Amino acid sequence: MNNLDWLRQALPFLIPILILQLSLMVYCLVDLSKREHTRGGPKWMWALIIILGELVGPILYLLLGREE
Secondary structure: OOOHHHHHHHHHHOOOOHHHHHHHHHHHHHHHOOOOOEEOOHHHHHHHHHHHOOHHHHHHHHHHHHHO
């Protein structure tokens, strides 16, 4: 099995994960842009965490960064 065959087999599992990751990232960035204050650090720091943190970054923002 070469790399291309592996990719073809994994693609049906990777696409939903990528869609979830991108939609969660967009939701969190829009939410962050609408807030005046955040918990745990400045807004630019949370933007970097959301963008660079893959799937974990947006989840951390939702759990720790939003100020109610």
